[in-house]
Amino acid sequence: MRIFVCGGAGFIGSNFIRYILGKHKNVQILNYDALTYSGNLNNLKDIEKDKRHRFIKGNIADKETVDLVFQKFKPDYVINFAAETHVDRSIHIGAKEFIDTNITGVFNILEAVKARSGVKKYVQVSTDEVYGSLPLNSKNTFKEDTAFAPNVPYAATKAGGDMFCRAYYNTFKTPVIVTHCSNNYGPYQYPEKLIPFFILRMLENKKLPLYGDGKNVRDWIYVLDHCEALRLCLFKGKPGEVYNIGADNEMSNLEIASLILNHFNRDKSWMEFVTDRPGHDRRYAIDSRKIRKELGWKPKHQFKKVFTETIHWYLKNEDWINNVREKTGVFNPHIDLWEGHKMKK
Numbered sequence: 001m002r003i004f005v006c007g008g009a010g011f012i013g014s015n016f017i018r019y020i021l022g023k024h025k026n027v028q029i030l031n032y033d034a035l036t037y038s039g040n041l042n043n044l045k046d047i048e049k050d051k052r053h054r055f056i057k058g059n060i061a062d063k064e065t066v067d068l069v070f071q072k073f074k075p076d077y078v079i080n081f082a083a084e085t086h087v088d089r090s091i092h093i094g095a096k097e098f099i100d101t102n103i104t105g106v107f108n109i110l111e112a113v114k115a116r117s118g119v120k121k122y123v124q125v126s127t128d129e130v131y132g133s134l135p136l137n138s139k140n141t142f143k144e145d146t147a148f149a150p151n152v153p154y155a156a157t158k159a160g161g162d163m164f165c166r167a168y169y170n171t172f173k174t175p176v177i178v179t180h181c182s183n184n185y186g187p188y189q190y191p192e193k194l195i196p197f198f199i200l201r202m203l204e205n206k207k208l209p210l211y212g213d214g215k216n217v218r219d220w221i222y223v224l225d226h227c228e229a230l231r232l233c234l235f236k237g238k239p240g241e242v243y244n245i246g247a248d249n250e251m252s253n254l255e256i257a258s259l260i261l262n263h264f265n266r267d268k269s270w271m272e273f274v275t276d277r278p279g280h281d282r283r284y285a286i287d288s289r290k291i292r293k294e295l296g297w298k299p300k301h302q303f304k305k306v307f308t309e310t311i312h313w314y315l316k317n318e319d320w321i322n323n324v325r326e327k328t329g330v331f332n333p334h335i336d337l338w339e340g341h342k343m344k345k
């Protein structure tokens with residue numbers, strides 16, 4: 001079984017590779033990743049001697065190389081995690097790279113899958129952010145047929161990639177599946193994202209900045225529950241289908257911040273409210289009944305337990321954190337943005 005994994009050196013991709021190697025004996029994985037600021041081979045250090053996994057540095061926006069690697073590796077399955085993923089960057093730095101990777105890159109993978117009849121399935125890993133925002137006081141959730149309404153450049157580019165997948169299935173019967181998952185947490189997440197960002201702020205004795213009133217809600221899922229859902233989509237999912245993945249675990253940013261403060265024995269004075277992010281979606285909530293019913297998936301990890309384990313993982317892996325700091329030079333450009341927001345207030 002030959003799996004071509006794009007973006008396997010990032011947070012979810014590296015967890016997925018480790019998970020698949022643990023679950024399947026006879027598997028060959030080719031990990032194709034451009035190693036941008038969030039891609040890190042240290043995320044795969046513990047499996048670097050496993051001969052079933054090979055790494056090639058490459059960009060999905062580079063069509064020639066994608067085609068060449070496809071021809072040589074001849075994958076049975078393809079899964080794409082490669083993306084520009086940070087909303088703040090898409091707003092404050094610009095969306096050009098988001099378009100190149102999240103749209104053109106997906107187009108290149110679709111073309112390569114279309115040209116090679118041997119590919120059984122291609123799973124395009126996407127986000128609930130394509131559906132836009134729900135009000136706090138509604139019971140509505142995102143279903144697979146909810147209309148796309150992206151509010152920030154990141155989400156718009158992810159929606160663009162998803163639309164190409166839809167079009168390629170309908171036009172060419174390219175065997176593609178799109179998944180929309182809610183916010184992930186767990187080990188190896190680049191610390192610009194909320195949970196590792198807050199943990200590291202605590203380690204640096206700095207306050208936790210919360211956008212706006214802090215009441216924005218996300219539907220948090222443990223990364224390995226997401227990986228199992230993706231494994232099922234890859235091997236059991238039906239081409240042309242869309243699957244929403246969520247753990248029914250809605251929590252506000254304020255609640256997440258409070259849990260982290262409690263863990264570090266700090267009081268609420270360690271929170272600070274900063275000017276809200278433009279286009280900041282209020283609430284995401286996923287209806288995941290379809291994947292539960294059709295593929296027999298359900299989240300197995302209990303939030304309190306794995307949330308605490310996640311905090312411990314960052315506390316125990318100082319080398320990993322230091323390496324990320326060294327590799328990217330500026331540890332987190334958004335700290336400066338947040339401080340900037342604060343000054344404007």
Ligand SMILES: NC(=O)c1ccc[n+]([C@@H]2O[C@H](COP(=O)([O-])OP(=O)(O)OC[C@H]3O[C@@H](n4cnc5c(N)ncnc54)[C@H](O)[C@@H]3O)[C@@H](O)[C@H]2O)c1
Pocket residue numbers: 006007008009010011012013032033034035036037038039040058059060061080081082083084085100101105125126127128158180181182183184185189190
């Ligand atoms: N993190 C979440 O909470 C979440 C939730 C839902 C969906 N997703 C989706 O899951 C996927 C993975 O997210 P993540 O959090 O692991 O992201 P990440 O930023 O940690 O990793 C992205 C990886 O893609 C690589 N990459 C970026 N551009 C590339 C390119 N042009 N060619 C090849 N490789 C490239 C990076 O080097 C990195 O290894 C993304 O598509 C994201 O939209 C993430």
